[in-house]
Each structure stands twice: as structure tokens, then as C-alpha cells.
Amino acid sequence: MKILFKKDNGQVVDFNVREDQLSSVLNIAGMCRLLDLPYERVKSRINRGWHPLLALSTSESEE
Numbered sequence: 001m002k003i004l005f006k007k008d009n010g011q012v013v014d015f016n017v018r019e020d021q022l023s024s025v026l027n028i029a030g031m032c033r034l035l036d037l038p039y040e041r042v043k044s045r046i047n048r049g050w051h052p053l054l055a056l057s058t059s060e061s062e063e
Contacts (some may be wrong), residue, residue, distance in 0.1 A: 005035060005057055031056050 045055035
């Protein structure tokens with residue numbers, strides 16, 4: 001499975017992940033560190049019902 005993330009500055013981060021490794025890659029705290037996102041903001045989005053991938057990929061201006 002290939003997962004692509006595009007940061008607000010246009011930088012694309014991609015991962016080639018086996019299906020059995022997906023849960024370890026999508027650790028929210030780990031993804032926040034990797035993408036240099038504030039963990040509390042992402043956690044708050046998820047707590048409000050956002051899908052985790054959307055919470056990780058949406059800029060502040062899109063909230």
C-alpha cells in the first residue's frame with residue numbers, strides 16, 4: 001500500500017507499507033512527529049469526529 005501526504009508547503013511524503021505494518025505507521029503521535037504537526041491539534045480534530053487521515057492532512061486554514 002502506498003500512502004502519500006502533502007504538507008502545506010507542497011512537500012510530498014510517501015510510504016510503501018505492507019498491509020500488516022499499516023497500524024504501526026498510522027500511529028497518530030508518530031505521524032505528528034514525522035509531519036511536524038502539533039499533536040494536540042490533531043488529537044482535538046479526531047476527538048471532534050474527524051477521520052484520522054483527514055486530521056493529519058488538513059491545514060489550519062481549512063478548518
